[in-house]
Amino acid sequence: MDEYNWKHTFPKVPEQFHEKVVSTLENLPEEEENESMRIKKMAWKKRLVMVLAATFVLGMTAFAASRAAYTTSVSSSQNEFQTLPTAKEVKKLIGADAKLIDSFSNGYTFAGGNVGTNSDFDENDKVIGSYKSLYLAYNLGDDNLSMFVAPTHAAQEEVNSVQAATINDIPVFYSFYDNKVVPGDYVQTEQDKADEASGKYVFSYGSDDVEIIRVQYLGWDEDGVNYGLLAMNSTATQETLVQMAKEVIESSVK
Numbered sequence: 001m002d003e004y005n006w007k008h009t010f011p012k013v014p015e016q017f018h019e020k021v022v023s024t025l026e027n028l029p030e031e032e033e034n035e036s037m038r039i040k041k042m043a044w045k046k047r048l049v050m051v052l053a054a055t056f057v058l059g060m061t062a063f064a065a066s067r068a069a070y071t072t073s074v075s076s077s078q079n080e081f082q083t084l085p086t087a088k089e090v091k092k093l094i095g096a097d098a099k100l101i102d103s104f105s106n107g108y109t110f111a112g113g114n115v116g117t118n119s120d121f122d123e124n125d126k127v128i129g130s131y132k133s134l135y136l137a138y139n140l141g142d143d144n145l146s147m148f149v150a151p152t153h154a155a156q157e158e159v160n161s162v163q164a165a166t167i168n169d170i171p172v173f174y175s176f177y178d179n180k181v182v183p184g185d186y187v188q189t190e191q192d193k194a195d196e197a198s199g200k201y202v203f204s205y206g207s208d209d210v211e212i213i214r215v216q217y218l219g220w221d222e223d224g225v226n227y228g229l230l231a232m233n234s235t236a237t238q239e240t241l242v243q244m245a246k247e248v249i250e251s252s253v254k
Contacts, residue, residue, distance in 0.1 A: 073116045073118045074118075080112060080113070080114050081113050081114070084100055084136075085100065085113070094115075094132040094149065095151055096224060098227075099222075099225075099227075099248050100136065101247060101248055101251055103138075104138070105247060106244070108138040108140045108244070111137045111144070112137050114134075114135040116132070116134075116135055117130065118132070118133050118150065131151055133149060133150035134147075134149040136149070143234055144234065145229060145241075146232075147230070148227070148228040149228075150225070150226050151226070164218060164242050165246075167249045168249055170221075172220040173219050174238050174241070174242075175216075175217050177202050178202070178212060178214055179201070179204060179232075180212050180213075181203075181204050181211045181212075181213060182203060182204075182207065182210050183206070184205050186210070213232050213233050215230070216234070216238065216241065218241035220249070222249060229244055229245060
């Protein structure tokens with residue numbers, strides 16, 4: 001496969017996306033005020049920040065050729081599930097028949113999931129489309145990655161992505177970037193601005209601390225469903241993700 005220089009692929013994050021992330025985090029549903037629930041809520045809050053960051057940047061492959069300016073994905077611990085949904089439950093949750101896997105041959109095993117509500121916005125912050133998605137967490141020891149499943153929608157087209165493989169006549173696309181996640185009130189330094197302009201980092205907002213995270217994504221569409229494998233600071237490689245996609249594609253709806 002030909003190598004692709006991703007350092008200048010992703011454009012500057014618009015201010016309205018920053019504002020939308022901050023607003024979303026500030027309006028997460030409240031839970032019972034005890035220490036265990038507070039810790040749980042903070043864990044989901046951090047996870048939501050990561051989802052929003054990945055949703056925006058990986059969605060840029062689509063927005064270059066569609067009418068959406070950005071996308072948000074909102075979820076909370078109140079929508080969490082601990083067992084893999086059945087085919088009937090998946091259909092009810094997201095309105096589509098999707099393939100889900102409890103464990104992969106490389107050892108990654110389902111550890112929990114969440115239902116998200118996604119919204120596509122135009123450049124005037126107007127919602128132009130909404131849909132449900134599933135977030136599935138998989139663990140292998142201390143390593144973890146995620147799978148996202150949602151009905152294919154108008155904002156999704158594979159642009160600026162490298163085709164990593166073709167599996168059963170289905171093309172799968174790979175991308176990666178380095179994400180610098182910062183607090184919502186963070187003010188970029190001149191070095192930050194230079195790093196963003198050069199493509200060294202993609203910036204997103206809403207975490208408690210400054211973090212630099214390598215984000216890898218492998219996505220494909222099959223029978224009206226969009227699938228995505230998302231690895232953040234993971235030991236998983238492109239080849240790992242391709243093999244996992246193969247197992248999903250070659251499985252059947254159960």
